[in-house]
Amino acid sequence: MKIKKMKIKDIKVGDRFRKKLGNIDLLAQSIKEEGLLYPILVDKDGNLIDGQRRLVALKQLGIKETVVIINEEAA
Numbered sequence: 001m002k003i004k005k006m007k008i009k010d011i012k013v014g015d016r017f018r019k020k021l022g023n024i025d026l027l028a029q030s031i032k033e034e035g036l037l038y039p040i041l042v043d044k045d046g047n048l049i050d051g052q053r054r055l056v057a058l059k060q061l062g063i064k065e066t067v068v069i070i071n072e073e074a075a
Contacts, residue, residue, distance in 0.1 A: 001072065002072070003067060004068065005065050006042070006046065006067075007065050008055065008063060008065060009064075011040065011042060011047075011048055013055070014048070016048075021052065021053050027054070031054070031057050031061065032061060036054060036058070038051070039066070042069070042070055042071070043070070043071055043072075043074040044070060044072045044074070049071060049074055
């Protein structure tokens with residue numbers, strides 16, 4: 001695994017198991033005040049593995065780039 005910055009628009013979100021994202025406004029406020037505590041997890045091709053709610057909150061805040069963890073072994 002490695003950590004790097006990635007443009008939000010380059011993170012690919014496919015069909016997701018979770019359909020209801022809950023209160024994104026509250027999460028966005030927390031990220032705005034405290035920062036992103038847990039980076040988003042993607043595979044080597046930029047496909048979202050974990051962090052859909054965080055990704056949506058970052059988009060809502062107008063953030064263009066974030067730190068991600070790249071799992072190079074995920075398919």
